Amino acid sequence: MRADAPIGVFDSGVGGLTVLRTLLRRLPNxxxxxxxDTARVPYGTRSGEVVTRYALLSARHLTTHGIKLLVVAxxxxxxxxxxxxxxxxxxxxxxVIEPGAQAAAARSSxxxxxxxxxxxxxxxxxxxxxxxxLAPLASVVARACPLFVPLAEEGWVTGEIPHLIAERYLxxxxxxxxxxxVLGCTHYPLLAATIAEVLGPKVAIVDSAEATSxxxxxxxxxxxxxxxxxxxxxxxxxCTDVPDRFRAIAERFLGRPVGDVELVDLxx
Amino acid sequence: MRADAPIGVFDSGVGGLTVLRTLLRRLPNxxxxxxxDTARVPYGTRSGEVVTRYALLSARHLTTHGIKLLVVAxxxxxxxxxxxxxxxxxxxxxxVIEPGAQAAAARSSxxxxxxxxxxxxxxxxxxxxxxxxLAPLASVVARACPLFVPLAEEGWVTGEIPHLIAERYLxxxxxxxxxxxVLGCTHYPLLAATIAEVLGPKVAIVDSAEATSxxxxxxxxxxxxxxxxxxxxxxxxxCTDVPDRFRAIAERFLGRPVGDVELVDLxx
Numbered sequence: 081m082r083a084d085a086p087i088g089v090f091d092s093g094v095g096g097l098t099v100l101r102t103l104l105r106r107l108p109n110x111x112x113x114x115x116x117d118t119a120r121v122p123y124g125t126r127s128g129e130v131v132t133r134y135a136l137l138s139a140r141h142l143t144t145h146g147i148k149l150l151v152v153a154x155x156x157x158x159x160x161x162x163x164x165x166x167x168x169x170x171x172x173x174x175x176v177i178e179p180g181a182q183a184a185a186a187r188s189s190x191x192x193x194x195x196x197x198x199x200x201x202x203x204x205x206x207x208x209x210x211x212x213x214l215a216p217l218a219s220v221v222a223r224a225c226p227l228f229v230p231l232a233e234e235g236w237v238t239g240e241i242p243h244l245i246a247e248r249y250l251x252x253x254x255x256x257x258x259x260x261x262v263l264g265c266t267h268y269p270l271l272a273a274t275i276a277e278v279l280g281p282k283v284a285i286v287d288s289a290e291a292t293s294x295x296x297x298x299x300x301x302x303x304x305x306x307x308x309x310x311x312x313x314x315x316x317x318x319c320t321d322v323p324d325r326f327r328a329i330a331e332r333f334l335g336r337p338v339g340d341v342e343l344v345d346l347x348x
Numbered sequence: 349m350r351a352d353a354p355i356g357v358f359d360s361g362v363g364g365l366t367v368l369r370t371l372l373r374r375l376p377n378x379x380x381x382x383x384x385d386t387a388r389v390p391y392g393t394r395s396g397e398v399v400t401r402y403a404l405l406s407a408r409h410l411t412t413h414g415i416k417l418l419v420v421a422x423x424x425x426x427x428x429x430x431x432x433x434x435x436x437x438x439x440x441x442x443x444v445i446e447p448g449a450q451a452a453a454a455r456s457s458x459x460x461x462x463x464x465x466x467x468x469x470x471x472x473x474x475x476x477x478x479x480x481x482l483a484p485l486a487s488v489v490a491r492a493c494p495l496f497v498p499l500a501e502e503g504w505v506t507g508e509i510p511h512l513i514a515e516r517y518l519x520x521x522x523x524x525x526x527x528x529x530v531l532g533c534t535h536y537p538l539l540a541a542t543i544a545e546v547l548g549p550k551v552a553i554v555d556s557a558e559a560t561s562x563x564x565x566x567x568x569x570x571x572x573x574x575x576x577x578x579x580x581x582x583x584x585x586x587c588t589d590v591p592d593r594f595r596a597i598a599e600r601f602l603g604r605p606v607g608d609v610e611l612v613d614l615x616x
Contacts, residue, residue: 227498
């Protein structure tokens with residue numbers, strides 16, 4: 081494998097663009113190929129078996145782009161399909177849950193850690209299981225926040241409405257004395273300021289996206305696969321469907337223009 | 349066809365249960381079979397061709413239950429697939445858009461009619477086209493309200509948060525002097541009180557679900573297919589997948605217990 085090969089980033093939709101955003105910031109010399117399986121989003125309501133089938137299709141497509149590493153920028157796929165992906169692919173596979181849980185375990189003072197995620201991620205118990213292993217002395221509380229995803233997609237991320245909604249989901253966590261909160265959904269970094277405001281200044285906010293790009297950097301460095309310079313890097317964006325609002329939402333999540341969006345058919 | 353046969357009701361998920369609810373109230377003697385294609389929800393982000401393919405699979409499954417009429421309790425399917433369904437099935441097919449548009453045309457005083465719906469329904473232009481035909485003198489404004497669906501599913505339908513969100517989506521419609529507003533999404537009837545509060549007392553709220561059950565009653569009556577009495581009616585609920593939160597959300601939408609939920613596999 082060559083250092084000049086791109087990093088592949090995969091999500092069921094646009095959420096993984098927040099992971100790509102942190103990768104671009106941390107590793108500005110890397111080529112990237114992002115694939116959003118927008119034709120089949122959301123994965124959160126599918127069975128684990130179906131999620132793995134879809135994830136394998138997307139991952140195999142990304143390998144045709146010669147990627148040197150696959151980032152699974154999706155909590156649902158990370159919860160269900162990492163072993164199957166690691167077995168099927170000849171390259172390293174990094175999910176978002178393990179790095180997020182590691183960062184939370186490192187930050188927590190051994191008190192109460194809160195996992196914030198979609199109903200599917202919370203119900204999967206994946207963060208809870210990782211934290212039992214990584215921070216056996218900490219207590220863990222998980223909280224599903226279903227309105228955070230549409231708030232992020234609408235771009236309503238600060239002000240009265242998101243504040244009231246965050247207070248309703250999280251107010252009791254502040255009163256319970258949570259010391260660390262994990263943003264366990266790729267949409268939630270857009271609401272980080274509002275979540276921090278509601279939880280208060282003593283609570284450490286752990287962004288799984290940020291933790292994942294740290295893990296990617298370490299892994300590439302350990303394997304001598306970091307791209308150090310050369311021609312400006314290229315960034316491709318692939319989707320399985322391009323819904324009307326895709327570009328506007330994608331650019332908000334990525335924090336910069338997405339360029340051309342290429343449509344790919346994974347059923348072929 | 350026998351009057352004793354059930355009415356089939358089809359939606360991509362739980363939203364159509366608000367249509368079933370009005371049907372049960374208006375036609376309390378009828379047997380019903382409800383099918384929610386929860387494994388493939390949401391349809392709103394799929395292409396019209398894919399929506400029609402899914403709808404045909406669901407409709408054909410319902411015909412194996414000997415239904416006498418099919419209610420398409422889904423705005424996306426009503427927008428894209430009614431001609432294909434009507435051609436494929438030997439029974440009458442009733443969608444939600446035409447009855448909703450007819451009711452709006454009848455209620456409006458010829459001023460400004462607002463269509464409230466999901467981004468997909470608004471972008472399809474189906475209500476707008478029906479109203480151009482049914483109320484050629486009225487002006488029409490369409491407004492996508494993406495947060496209304498998760499608010500309805502959370503059960504946050506009255507109070508400060510839904511009021512502020514409705515004000516943000518609809519406040520300018522009140523100032524524009526809308527005289528009639530169509531609830532053009534099967535989730536929105538749960539928010540009807542909040543929507544009415546924001547639009548003000550002079551605005552007529554048209555519920556497509558209610559209008560659709562009136563259309564079903566007329567059609568069955570005209571064909572001599574109304575079930576007048578006899579043994580208590582039976583009500584079956586079928587799903588293609590049963591997500592964790594399904595039952596709680598379904599009962600809120602239906603306004604009564606859903607009983608046993610039967611899992612069906614439409615890919616077989």
